[in-house]
Amino acid sequence: MSNEKYAISAKKRRSAVVLLMTMVLLGVFPLDVLLPSVPALANHFQTSPADIAFSISLFAIGISVSQLLIGPLSDAIGRKGLLLAGMAVSIIGSTGCVLSTEYTWFLMFRVVQAVGCGCFVLSQALVQDLFGGPERDRLRILMVTASGIFISVSPFMGSVLQQALDWPGSFYLFIALAVTVFLKAYFFLEDQRPAGASRQNIIHSYRxxxxxxxxxxxxxxxxxxxxxxxxxxxxxxxxxxxxxxxxxxxxxxxxxxxxxxxxxxxxxxxxxxxxxxxxxxxxxxxxxxxxxxxxxxxxxxxxxxxxxxxxxxxxxxxxxxxxxxxxxxxxxxxxxxxxxxxxxxxxxxxxxxxxxxxxxxxxxxxxxxxxxxxxxxxxxxxxxxxxxxxxxxxxxxxxxxxxxxxx
Structure with a gap:
């Protein structure tokens, strides 16, 4: 990709960093922050903790399948639309989880949330698009550092949210952060296909x-x-x-x-x-x-x-x-x-x-x-x-x- 095409000003660079860091933070909520709420979820839906653990495993499978499609599609049609769509779907899924009264519905909306969260894979592609050279490497160091810190504090954060807002607490905060990412991406990212991207089909691209x-x-x-x-x-x-x-x-x-x-x-x-x-x-x-x-x-x-x-x-x-x-x-x-x-x-x-x-x-x-x-x-x-x-x-x-x- 041409670095000249994606050269950005200092102000836009700061906006890009804020967007990427918010995506990194958002990534710990569906799994790590939710862990302290597993007993409360099991009690609410009158099911076993093992069933709630299954919903976490199903979420991981859903996000893996989703990102396998989103990455190649973003090379063909651009990052912005897919990121906005992913955030919208994840918000719908999270809202559905909060409103669910039965475990089956909760499980279904967790899969919907996972499909939307597949767009998190675009953070690495955006780094590649918007930054170059040593600056790109420094940002990836910052993202790995931030991810580790967020994961480390997530059990404590989950415990606080569980105590203050019960099990929906982590979903409420996820929705708020997802809306932030949606708005940031809508106003910041340009709606264009990456320069020089291949139009090959997904299987050929992966091969x-x-x-x-x-x-x-x-x-x-x-x-x-x-x-x-x-x-x-x-x-x-x-x-x-x-x-x-x-x-x-x-x-x-x-x-x-x-x-x-x-x-x-x-x-x-x-x-x-x-x-x-x-x-x-x-x-x-x-x-x-x-x-x-x-x-x-x-x-x-x-x-x-x-x-x-x-x-x-x-x-x-x-x-x-x-x-x-x-x-x-x-x-x-x-x-x-x-x-x-x-x-x-x-x-x-x-x-x-x-x-x-x-x-x-x-x-x-x-x-x-x-x-x-x-x-x-x-x-x-x-x-x-x-x-x-x-x-x-x-x-x-x-x-x-x-x-x-x-x-």
Whole structure:
């Protein structure tokens, strides 16, 4: 995509950042903020907590299928219309959830909400469209940092909303934020198709991007970095509340402390982005994840399970994730700059599936989650380091295209 075509003023740049950060915040509400309300939802709809958990799983499936269609479509018809449509559908779904009196209706409207939330995948495409070079990398670092902080504070936020407004509280706030994104996108984004975008059908578009080894390699590295964070989030209630017997409030405060690691990681990533090469940043981030796994394993053997022996390694791991994931994402998105929607959808789906599968496997080891988590970090970071070395042995598609233009 032509950077000149999408060059924006300082005022519009600020508007773009606000829009993207609001989309990142909005992304934690359908899943993370709702978790403290699971018992209240089960009681309201006279069903079991397992049924409410099923609605969360169904939501995840719905958003995955939706984003697979939205990304390629946005390459063909533009981002604005799809983002506005997605926000409108998600608002309708959320409103339906609040008004539902039966579980079946609630389940149906959760799927509607999920279909609308598939438009969140456009945040990566918008970054690719509106920003370039180091500024693009810095914004992705900011988005990963903000996402981690929002996820860390979401249980506390969900508890506050549950206490103040009962289970509809998270839906009310979601609707308010979705309306904000809708209005911001309506007045800020231009209604145009990305320059140079391909008109190929969806299947051909996915086949094209997924056949590129550099594209898949960098997205796998980003997926591995995300998985280390996501696996901890998934098993953290079992570690802190079931095994360490923390209360819900204590658990929320513990995750607030963990969220501080994202601030540290974001600062470190910004500093490194200005001083070392992108591939070196990836190596540094993955090496920190490896170090965190090694430290967690040693602490588990020598001191046993405690909040300290889990949190200290996880802070190191999170710093590594915040350094490696944004630059790996940028490298992946740069391979097909004119197919940013398809690239973002393919990559985000890979990240989601990989994170879900690995976290589910770790969750099977309920008796020794700390050691399993540590071994997973060691294996995953080693795999990602090998992938990075392999990818850098061959020039990526964007570099080959640049060389052809220079000739």
């Amino acid at each position: 094209r991007v997924c056949a590129d080894l550099s594209f898949m390699g960098y997205w796998l590295i980003a997926a591995i970095a995300f998985t280390c964070h996501f696996s901890f989030i998934v098993v953290s209630p079992l570690i802190f509340m079931d095994q360490l017997q923390m209360s819900t409030f204590e658990f929320s405060l513990t995750l607030l402390i963990y969220g501080a690691a994202y601030i540290i990681g974001g600062i470190a990533a910004q500093v490194l982005a200005n001083r070392i090469a992108p591939n070196t940043q990836i190596v540094v981030g993955l090496s920190l994840i490896f170090l965190s796994g090694l430290l967690m394993l040693l602490l588990s053997i020598s001191l046993g399970l405690s909040a300290l022996t889990v949190l200290v390694p996880m802070i190191i791991c999170t710093v590594g994730t915040t350094i490696a994931r944004p630059i790996a994402t940028s490298k992946a998105m740069d391979v097909f700059p004119n197919n940013a929607g398809t690239s973002a959808s393919a990559g985000n789906t890979l990240v989601f599936i990989f994170g879900g599968l690995i976290s589910a496997l770790i969750n099977l080891s309920a008796s020794d989650l700390q050691s399993t988590l540590a071994l997973a970090f060691l294996l995953l970071s080693t795999t990602a380091l090998g992938l990075n070395a392999q990818v850098n042995r061959r020039p990526c598609r964007s570099e080959l295209a640049r060389d052809r233009r220079q000739r």
